[in-house]
Amino acid sequence: MFDTSMQPGTFLFEAWQARFSLLSGLGVTMGSSVLTIIIATILGTLFGVALAYGWWWLRALVRLYVDMLRGIPVLVLILFTYYGLALFGINVPAFWAGVIALSAFATAHVAENLRGAVQSVPAGQMEAAKAIGLRFGQRLRYVIIPQAFRRMLPPWVNTGLEVVKGTTLLSVIGVVELLLSTQQVVARNYLIVDFYLLATVMYLAINLVIAQLGALLERRFSYLRY
Amino acid sequence: MIDYHFDWGVISRNADNLVNALLLGLGLAVVSLVIGCVIGLVAAYARVSGRLWLSAPVRAYVEFIRCTPLLLLIFFVYFGLPEFDITYLDKTESFILTLSLYAGAYMSEVFRAGLASIPKQYVEAAKAIGLRPWQRQRYVVLPVMFRITLPSVSNNLISLFKDTSLAAAIAIPELTFTARQINANTFRVMEVWLTASAMYLVTCYIIATLLRLIERRYASIR
Numbered sequence: 167m168f169d170t171s172m173q174p175g176t177f178l179f180e181a182w183q184a185r186f187s188l189l190s191g192l193g194v195t196m197g198s199s200v201l202t203i204i205i206a207t208i209l210g211t212l213f214g215v216a217l218a219y220g221w222w223w224l225r226a227l228v229r230l231y232v233d234m235l236r237g238i239p240v241l242v243l244i245l246f247t248y249y250g251l252a253l254f255g256i257n258v259p260a261f262w263a264g265v266i267a268l269s270a271f272a273t274a275h276v277a278e279n280l281r282g283a284v285q286s287v288p289a290g291q292m293e294a295a296k297a298i299g300l301r302f303g304q305r306l307r308y309v310i311i312p313q314a315f316r317r318m319l320p321p322w323v324n325t326g327l328e329v330v331k332g333t334t335l336l337s338v339i340g341v342v343e344l345l346l347s348t349q350q351v352v353a354r355n356y357l358i359v360d361f362y363l364l365a366t367v368m369y370l371a372i373n374l375v376i377a378q379l380g381a382l383l384e385r386r387f388s389y390l391r392y
Numbered sequence: 393m394i395d396y397h398f399d400w401g402v403i404s405r406n407a408d409n410l411v412n413a414l415l416l417g418l419g420l421a422v423v424s425l426v427i428g429c430v431i432g433l434v435a436a437y438a439r440v441s442g443r444l445w446l447s448a449p450v451r452a453y454v455e456f457i458r459c460t461p462l463l464l465l466i467f468f469v470y471f472g473l474p475e476f477d478i479t480y481l482d483k484t485e486s487f488i489l490t491l492s493l494y495a496g497a498y499m500s501e502v503f504r505a506g507l508a509s510i511p512k513q514y515v516e517a518a519k520a521i522g523l524r525p526w527q528r529q530r531y532v533v534l535p536v537m538f539r540i541t542l543p544s545v546s547n548n549l550i551s552l553f554k555d556t557s558l559a560a561a562i563a564i565p566e567l568t569f570t571a572r573q574i575n576a577n578t579f580r581v582m583e584v585w586l587t588a589s590a591m592y593l594v595t596c597y598i599i600a601t602l603l604r605l606i607e608r609r610y611a612s613i614r
C-alpha cells in the first residue's frame with residue numbers, strides 16, 4: 167500500500183499531484199469553520215444574553231429559535247438554506263449558503279451555552295453590580311461575562327469542533343472543501359483507503375489542535391473561579 | 393418569496409414515502425444505539441479497569457471518533473471496506489456499522505462517567521453480602537448505572553436520530569434523502585423542507601418526551 171517509489175499510481179506520487187486540490191480543500195474547510203465560529207460567537211452571545219435577561223417575548227422568541235435549530239439535523243438546515251435562499255431571490259454561492267446554515271446551527275448552541283454559563287453566576291453578583299450603580303451593559307461587561315467565561319469555554323470549544331466536523335456537510339451542496347476535494351482525488355486515482363486516511367489525519371490534526379488550544383485557554387483562565 | 397404559492401399537494405401525495413423514510417431513520421438510530429451501548433459498555437469497563445493496555449486503546453478510539461467528521465467515517469467505511477475484500481455489507485449495513493462505532497465512543501464516555509459516579513459503598517455492601525464479582529456488576533452496579541445515565545442515553549438517541557440524515561449521502565432512502573428527491577422532482581422547495589424539518593423536530597420532541605416519562609418511571613433512588 168505504501169510504496170515510496172514515486173511512480174504514477176503510488177500514494178506519494180498521487181498525493182503530490184493532488185497537493186493543490188487538497189490544500190485548497192483544506193483552506194475552504196478552515197475558512198468556512200473560522201467564519202462560522204466568528205458569526206456564531208457574536209450572534210450566539212447576543213442571543214444568549216437575550217435568553218438570560220430579555221423581555222419575556224424576546225426570551226420566548228429566542229427560545230423557539232434555539233429549540234427549533236437544535237431539533238433539526240444540520241444537513242437539513244444546509245439543504246433548506248441552499249435551495250430556500252434562491253426562492254427569496256438571494257443568489258448566494260453554495261459556500262455562503264453553507265456558512266449561513268452552519269452559523270444558524272452553531273449560534274443556537276453558543277446561545278444556549280452562554281445562557282447556562284451566565285445563569286450559573288450567583289445572583290448576588292448581579293445585585294451587587296446593580297447596587298454600585300453599574301448600567302446593564304457594564305454589569306455584563308465587567309461583572310457577569312468575566313465570571314461566566316470560564317464555564318463557557320469548554321462547550322464553546324466543543325461547538326468549534328462540531329463546526330469543523332460540520333463543514334464536511336457542505337460537500338453535499340457542492341462546496342469543494344477537504345472532504346469533497348478528497349473524493350474528487352479518489353475518483354481520479356482510486357486510492358480510496360490512502361486518501362480517506364489522509365483526510366482523516368488532517369481533520370484529526372485540526373480538531374486536536376483546537377482541543378489543545380481550548381485546554382490551554384482553560385488553564386490560562388483557571389483563576390476565574392467563584 | 394412574494395410570488396411563492398404554496399402547494400401542499402406534493403406533501404400529501406408523498407406522505408407514505410416521507411413517513412416510511414422517517415421510520416427508516418428512526419430504526420437506523422435505534423439499532424445503532426443498541427449496538428453502540430454494547431460497544432460503549434465494554435469500552436467503559438476497559439476504561440475504568442486501571443490497566444493501561446486496556447484503557448489506552450479505548451481513549452484513542454474515543455478521541456479518534458470525537459475528532460473525525462461522521463460523514464468522512466461513513467464514506468471511509470462504505471468505500472474503504474471493499475478495498476479490504478469486505479464486500480458483503482450493503483450500504484445500510486455499512487451505515488449501521490459506522491453509526492454504531494460512532495455511538496459506541498460517545499456511549500463509552502457516558503457509561504464511564506456513570507460507573508465513576510456509583511458510590512463505593514454500594515460495591516462494598518454487595519461484597520459484604522457475599523456476591524461474586526459478576527453478580528456485583530449484574531445486580532448492583534449496572535442497574536444503578538443505567539438509571540443514572542438514562543438522560544444522557546436519551547440525548548444520544550436524539551442526536552443519533554439527527555445524524556441518520558447523513559445516510560442520505562450514500563443514498564439510503566431516509567427522510568433527508570427522500571425530501572431531497574421530492575425537492576428535485578417537483579421543486580416545491582419550501583413545502584418539502586418545511587415538512588422535513590417539522591418531521592425531524594416533532595420526532596425529536598416525541599422521543600424526548602417519551603424518554604423523560606421513562607426516566608421519571610425509573611428515577612434513580614439515591
